[in-house]
Amino acid sequence: MLKLIQTEEEIMLQEAARGLLDRSAPVSRLRELRDANQTRDDALWQEMVDAGWAGILVPESAGGADMGHTAAHVLAREMGRTLAVSPFLSTAVMAATVLRRLDDPRCQAALAQIASGARTYAIAVDEGSKFNPERIELMAEKRGNGYVLKGEKRFVVDGGNADHVLVLAQSKDGPCLFDLPADRAGLRRNVSAMIDSRDAARLEFDDVAVSGDELLGAAGDGRALLRYGLEAGQAALAAESTGLAQAAFAITTEYLKERKQFGVTIASFQALQHRAAHLWCEIEMTTSAVLQAGRILDADPDAATLAVSVAKARAIDTAQLAAREGVQMHGGIGMTDAYDMGFYMKRARVAAEWLGDYGYHAAQVAQLRGF
Template structure:
């Protein structure tokens, strides 16, 4: 794959984002959030909103900065480098993209960062929207939602939910699903916290006869996957970018450690076998960075290959992050998994990021099918 380099504007955005995050959201800030038991720093998110990040995919007419998917990917890469926790992907990317296509009234409050969305799709241990079984039973001109959702990212802090439920058919059917946009505090919704190894905000949700009106429907009844598809593609590309940035972040930390750690009177970075491993990791990160850039640009251009390139980027980024964190921890030695060092945090986030919005097998199968394999 040809190396896709940043344009001048993209390089400026990256430099600005990196400077901001290095100053206000280094890995030590993630550690502080964890120790204080909060999902993310609301003051930091407010600053992101003021800089236009929350509205990166919202049109200017709705108060957004409308910078596009490639810009969103760059921001995610830089947030991945420092393990910045925020509702950016769930709200500013997935929800904004989905609701913009549907012409929602909530875009302006997404752009300011005031309204936070969570995506309630998964019901099992794997990402499989078509297997949705949650019932949305017709009740006059409204619906009654009953069922459960698992692994809902940013769920405890969100004030609105995008919920995929079944209005007809049975689990496994791609048709018969409807997407709802509802208030997270609506009667009948219960939250159960989930402890994840990356210390991020994930919850399980149960719905007991929750009312949803026709105004809550996003897109068309029984065609919810089509309504959600733009948001899912955008979210997968953005998450790939975060994992790409995470890979670069742990690689930089590891390289610094190789330059300072001594064994047998020599810096371990002078050992050829470690040099070869570091060079291999660098090459993998470069190829993955190109795949991430290609996905973002395809989304901006409305390319028919956007879904494929988003899956390619997510698959590659998942594998590259796995390699990067394994090499990082191993080159640090046993201390790499201790809480005193940051390397273990990158490994834990990479593991959770690998599963969310489809794991390697899910996306590799899409790429393979496109190639006729």
């Protein structure tokens, strides 16, 4: 039976993470980055690397900590609390999960670079307006011992700042997954800042030459291989969204205890108490769903799809509810930039779309349940 409470080691990791992030990445830091039109925080990422977070899923043989997905979720949840800006999900979670599945010296070298902070990744999978890894129109044409890539990828989160990109493309042998330097000739990155002040890119591949050595696994296995990274990322993003909801709830309840109307604090109003209690219950259930997903990813990643989609769907709904309730219970000032609640709402909106929205994951759950 899976243990759905945190271990002592996970609690210690949480406390250490909270201390680092409260000190180096409070929400005020995100405000500074936004005002400076910056979508990366190199100093924070270096602190994370020094703390061993970049290697949280990297095997010890490659210089990592190899603490597992549940531990990675502890970190992601704390990052969600302060809305930290980092390549953690794309690099330390998704890319590391894919690379560690391959018994290849090149992958071991890449994992060592992830753990040391020498390399960051973005994941290029989306091509339409919605997440759909089954749709692959980016073509990989065989050329000698290598391939030539033609087409584009959209909504590549961290794509503007990453050193490398994992690219899913279609070949005559089936889906292929490539590990490419982001500065490869013919690869053009159109970068924009998202509403939550992180970067995303549209990648255009204009006859991009790749060698056979840059193919991960075998031709035709790309989608199946990337699936492990995507599900790891979906679960970690659910954890981040849960941390976001917890922080938004804490900020809101503190405001309810301070704000007065008619000579009393508005926390004494029964209608607001009911709304706060409902939100607390939703957060607790989502926290359990995320913990379940982490435990299954650690124990049996081949059987994790259902738990991951339940966690992601719940986290999407809960994070957006927490942000909406936060804005509304703050009243008119909740809509102003002077208060942080708007930052939580924007991050929740982006997290709701990245790696599959509520509809996508609800459909996954229904299918796996036989409906």
